[in-house]
Amino acid sequence: MTAPTTADLLALDxxxxxxxxxxxxxxxxxxxxxxxxxQVAAIHDLIRYGPxxxxxxxxxxxxxxxxxxxxxxxxxxSSSNRAKTASxxxxxxxxxDVDFHERLxxxxxxxxxxxxxxxxRPSRVEQARFSATLQIGYLLxxxxxxxxxxxxxxxxxxAGVTREFxxxxxxxxxxxxxxxxxxxxxxERRLPRLSTEEVVWTL
Amino acid sequence: MTAPTTADLLALDxxxxxxxxxxxxxxxxxxxxxxxxxQVAAIHDLIRYGPxxxxxxxxxxxxxxxxxxxxxxxxxxSSSNRAKTASxxxxxxxxxDVDFHERLxxxxxxxxxxxxxxxxRPSRVEQARFSATLQIGYLLxxxxxxxxxxxxxxxxxxAGVTREFxxxxxxxxxxxxxxxxxxxxxxERRLPRLSTEEVVWTL
Numbered sequence: 001m002t003a004p005t006t007a008d009l010l011a012l013d014x015x016x017x018x019x020x021x022x023x024x025x026x027x028x029x030x031x032x033x034x035x036x037x038x039q040v041a042a043i044h045d046l047i048r049y050g051p052x053x054x055x056x057x058x059x060x061x062x063x064x065x066x067x068x069x070x071x072x073x074x075x076x077x078s079s080s081n082r083a084k085t086a087s088x089x090x091x092x093x094x095x096x097d098v099d100f101h102e103r104l105x106x107x108x109x110x111x112x113x114x115x116x117x118x119x120x121r122p123s124r125v126e127q128a129r130f131s132a133t134l135q136i137g138y139l140l141x142x143x144x145x146x147x148x149x150x151x152x153x154x155x156x157x158x159a160g161v162t163r164e165f166x167x168x169x170x171x172x173x174x175x176x177x178x179x180x181x182x183x184x185x186x187x188e189r190r191l192p193r194l195s196t197e198e199v200v201w202t203l
Numbered sequence: 204m205t206a207p208t209t210a211d212l213l214a215l216d217x218x219x220x221x222x223x224x225x226x227x228x229x230x231x232x233x234x235x236x237x238x239x240x241x242q243v244a245a246i247h248d249l250i251r252y253g254p255x256x257x258x259x260x261x262x263x264x265x266x267x268x269x270x271x272x273x274x275x276x277x278x279x280x281s282s283s284n285r286a287k288t289a290s291x292x293x294x295x296x297x298x299x300d301v302d303f304h305e306r307l308x309x310x311x312x313x314x315x316x317x318x319x320x321x322x323x324r325p326s327r328v329e330q331a332r333f334s335a336t337l338q339i340g341y342l343l344x345x346x347x348x349x350x351x352x353x354x355x356x357x358x359x360x361x362a363g364v365t366r367e368f369x370x371x372x373x374x375x376x377x378x379x380x381x382x383x384x385x386x387x388x389x390x391e392r393r394l395p396r397l398s399t400e401e402v403v404w405t406l
Contacts, residue, residue, distance in 0.1 A: 006241070006245035006249075007245070007249070009241060009245035009349065010246075010348050010350070011222060012222060012349075013216075016215055016219040016348075017348070019215060020215070020344075021249050021250060021252045024252065026254045038209070038212060040399075041399045042209035042210070042212035043213075044399045045210075045399060046209075046224050046225070048396040048402070049224040049227065050340070051343065051353075053357040055395075057397050059402065060402055060403075060404070061402055061403045062404050062405075063403060064406055065406065066406060068406075069406035103397075106395065107394060107397075108394065109395075110391070130336055130357075130377070134336055134337075134340045136340065137343075137344070138343075138344065140253065140254065140337075140341075141223075141253075141341065141344050145213050145215035145219075145220070146214060146215075150254075152254055154256040154330075154333075165406075174333070188313070191258040191312075192312075193252060194251060194260050196244045199247060199251070199262065199263055200244070200247055200263075200264045201263070201264070201265050201266065202265075202266045203268065203271075203272035203368075
């Protein structure tokens with residue numbers, strides 16, 4: 001893809017633009033090459049600096065490394081996502097800690113009373129979802145920053161995965177993510193994107 | 204900040220890591236230097252390639268350029284965010300198009316029936332919020348990629364902003380964002396971040 005001239009207006013160099021956005025694609029197949037714990041730690045160590053409300057950082061990442069854990073997940077995955085989830089070198093459940101407010105006295109020390117502002121569970125759950133989803137955005141960029149392909153999947157039974165993997169009632173599954181190196185026929189053609197005129201308005 | 208050795212495991216070079224995450228901070232003050240429409244277009248043209256469910260791309264960005272538009276926003280902003288919102292060179296309302304499904308026959312052409320899967324409004328609103336929030340994550344990275352400071356603000360009356368700026372009932376305000384070049388005393392000290400051991404678990 002030829003980068004448009006707007007690319008020259010950015011401080012980020014073109015190779016990085018391509019790595020993170022322009023040439024990056026959601027992979028549907030993966031090679032056998034593993035994704036190591038060190039790579040995952042490097043990704044997290046980068047993206048953990050992204051901003052969240054109250055610095056609450058509610059995202060939690062559950063890596064399914066064992067065959068037994070992967071097998072527990074598959075019944076909850078939509079049929080169209082099952083084959084790739086079974087064959088990806090690594091699959092993660094991305095979840096929100098809906099009791100993230102308990103850590104706020106430590107994470108947001110200049111306003112220790114923030115924990116009490118979030119004592120109402122329904123509004124706290126909404127906040128947890130929002131900030132964890134922002135963090136998933138950073139995480140997808142971070143996976144690409146590691147030179148890996150990300151395969152996010154919204155097609156799954158989120159309530160079922162929450163019950164199966166987070167019986168503590170404290171976490172809520174938001175998205176599944178396959179990680180690896182792209183395999184054969186890893187993607188379809190690029191789908192159309194909205195133009196700036198369609199997305200950005202001015203008052 | 205000294206980058207940890209995990210930085211060497213990433214394909215993204217260190218300068219880009221610093222620009223986007225490690226050295227980037229949420230700015231609370233800005234200089235007078237303007238943020239141009241060309242810069243905003245360059246940011247959008249980069250981040251529009253980020254993945255969304257059904258390729259639905261529900262994020263909409265309303266730039267408040269006129270003094271009148273900014274004045275309409277301020278009553279809905281929390282007192283602690285009002286001064287910086289009044290003085291930022293550019294403030295944007297980030298919103299979700301809750302009727303994004305209408306565009307799916309064009310944006311997700313291989314499954315034109317996806318529009319009908321989303322005919323139930325409550326679940327569609329949830330999907331719109333989720334994908335638009337992912338896109339806000341990409342956008343914050345994109346603002347930094349442009350060499351600008353981002354000042355996201357969750358402290359505002361979202362329902363009030365939705366009523367005031369989106370009376371069509373089709374859009375929902377999710378976050379406010381100040382954009383500009385960091386000014387004097389633009390940030391407090393960096394708040395603590397959770398470690399990989401606290402966030403990433405393995406089964």
